[in-house]
Amino acid sequence: VASAKQTNTGVSAFPADLLVDLNQAPRRGLRQTLERALRDQIHAGLLTAGGPLPPSRTLAAELGVSRSVVVHAYANLVADGYLQARQGDGTRVRADARARPPAGIGADDARAFFGPARHASLLRARVPMRLLGGLPDPALFPRARWARHYRAALAEMPDREITYPDPRGTQALRLALSTYLGRVRGVVVEPDRMIVSSGVMQGISLVCRALAHGGARRIAVEEPCFRPHRLAISTAGLQPVPVPVDSQGLDVAALGEHDVDAVLLTPAHSFPTGVTLALSRRHALVSWARDRDALIIEDDYDSELRYDRAPIGALQGTVPERTIYLGSISKSLTPAMRLGWVVVPAHLTPALERQKSLDDMGSSVIEQHALGRLLDSGDYARHLRRVRLIYRNRRDAALAAIADLLPQAAVQGEAAGLHVYATLPASTDVQALGLAAAARGLLIEDAAQHWARPQNAAPAIVFGYGSQSQASFQGALTILAQVLSGQAPRT
Numbered sequence: 001v002a003s004a005k006q007t008n009t010g011v012s013a014f015p016a017d018l019l020v021d022l023n024q025a026p027r028r029g030l031r032q033t034l035e036r037a038l039r040d041q042i043h044a045g046l047l048t049a050g051g052p053l054p055p056s057r058t059l060a061a062e063l064g065v066s067r068s069v070v071v072h073a074y075a076n077l078v079a080d081g082y083l084q085a086r087q088g089d090g091t092r093v094r095a096d097a098r099a100r101p102p103a104g105i106g107a108d109d110a111r112a113f114f115g116p117a118r119h120a121s122l123l124r125a126r127v128p129m130r131l132l133g134g135l136p137d138p139a140l141f142p143r144a145r146w147a148r149h150y151r152a153a154l155a156e157m158p159d160r161e162i163t164y165p166d167p168r169g170t171q172a173l174r175l176a177l178s179t180y181l182g183r184v185r186g187v188v189v190e191p192d193r194m195i196v197s198s199g200v201m202q203g204i205s206l207v208c209r210a211l212a213h214g215g216a217r218r219i220a221v222e223e224p225c226f227r228p229h230r231l232a233i234s235t236a237g238l239q240p241v242p243v244p245v246d247s248q249g250l251d252v253a254a255l256g257e258h259d260v261d262a263v264l265l266t267p268a269h270s271f272p273t274g275v276t277l278a279l280s281r282r283h284a285l286v287s288w289a290r291d292r293d294a295l296i297i298e299d300d301y302d303s304e305l306r307y308d309r310a311p312i313g314a315l316q317g318t319v320p321e322r323t324i325y326l327g328s329i330s331k332s333l334t335p336a337m338r339l340g341w342v343v344v345p346a347h348l349t350p351a352l353e354r355q356k357s358l359d360d361m362g363s364s365v366i367e368q369h370a371l372g373r374l375l376d377s378g379d380y381a382r383h384l385r386r387v388r389l390i391y392r393n394r395r396d397a398a399l400a401a402i403a404d405l406l407p408q409a410a411v412q413g414e415a416a417g418l419h420v421y422a423t424l425p426a427s428t429d430v431q432a433l434g435l436a437a438a439a440r441g442l443l444i445e446d447a448a449q450h451w452a453r454p455q456n457a458a459p460a461i462v463f464g465y466g467s468q469s470q471a472s473f474q475g476a477l478t479i480l481a482q483v484l485s486g487q488a489p490r491t
């Protein structure tokens with residue numbers, strides 16, 4: 001085997017390539033490329049905190065570059081706080097490296113934060129300040145109550161239940177949810193027409209797949225809408241058809257011009273613009289669904305958070321036979337648990353159950369039991385009463401801060417949920433604003449990503465005010481105002 005290729009030339013402690021490819025890098029940009037690759041890997045968690053980097057000589061040999069390229073790249077990353085170098089201990093990733101603000105990041109990295117499909121990465125990014133839309137405050141999660149119900153659930157559950165679940169969800173949770181949704185949202189439901197999902201988004205994906213399987217082709221969506229809505233529809237092989245949203249909600253007359261099998265909308269509190277579907281439009285939508293023999297897919301994602309009046313009941317209560325109703329605990333409790341529900345007309349139940357079963361064979365049984373107990377005990381309602389007051393105050397403070405610090409912004413939308421939609425003067429380049437804000441350690445959400453046709457979008461930001469204190473919201477907004485005042489108008 002004299003010709004066999006040698007693969008372990010003395011660098012056994014480290015992967016041969018460190019997942020860095022300098023082949024495409026220009027000769028004179030080797031150091032910058034290497035630096036950026038290492039920084040990306042640290043942010044992505046591929047290079048673990050405290051973990052060692054290869055000695056500069058070894059890495060240089062592997063990459064086929066001069067040692068000085070690696071030495072200088074390491075030195076810059078040490079200076080930027082990503083790496084630490086100690087005599088006798090080599091070079092390691094600093095424990096706090098991932099929390100580095102993207103202050104030192106290059107334009108490419110920043111673009112990655114703001115690229116179209118970065119929702120999940122945005123949420124995970126450890127950036128000091130985030131004004132992203134729609135997140136509840138993790139500090140308000142009722143840990144003690146949850147722990148009590150979780151322990152009780154574990155104690156009560158017989159061994160035979162600690163196994164693969166009923167893919168539709170536990171009977172106890174479906175019963176608790178049916179009672180709760182009927183009482184609080186006017187949803188007409190029996191446990192047999194409900195599927196427990198791992199959140200609204202899974203529910204939408206399952207519904208789309210089930211409809212596609214049944215021959216559906218096109219689903220109308222709000223323009224703008226929560227971007228993942230469109231993606232879930234197209235991923236299921238269906239065509240999303242954007243229909244404008246105005247100050248009254250979805251334009252039902254415009255919907256009537258399209259040949260679609262269903263419409264997916266957020267009638268209680270549209271995302272991202274924050275309006276409620278007007279009563280006349282609700283009636284028109286119900287007539288549309290009946291006349292067209294079409295379905296309404298109602299995303300009721302944050303309806304329990306209404307601050308100025310009792311929320312309007314779910315559309316589903318008016319046309320249960322034509323509505324697929326979705327909700328979750330992501331806004332009311334936490335998105336960390338991944339629990340939600342889908343209520344379907346009877347004829348769709350088997351198709352949805354099949355999709356859920358194929359997807360993940362059911363959601364966590366123990367969590368379902370605990371949530372059922374939380375609902376039945378009244379602790380869920382108690383929690384909501386508490387957080388509603390807090391979020392209402394935060395919303396008021398956010399509006400005051402926006403009026404004070406960002407007077408050029410026009411806020412719209414109802415007193416509800418965890419986000420506000422603020423439009424900016426037509427000359428504002430929101431993407432550039434986002435990049436400049438990121439360089440100051442602040443992530444904002446450009447509303448344009450939620451439009452199917454971003455070129456039609458007025459410059460706007462979706463501000464999330466729920467997940468942080470009033471002081472930190474104000475601090476973040478101060479930075480944004482500074483960045484905005486330094487930005488040249490778009491030509």
Ligand SMILES: Cc1ncc(COP(=O)(O)O)c(C=O)c1O
Pocket residue numbers: 133134198199200201202226266271299301327328329330335339340
């Ligand atoms: C309109 C809308 N629907 C659904 C979701 C996601 O819900 P879930 O976490 O239950 O999947 C969000 C999250 O922000 C949302 O804004």
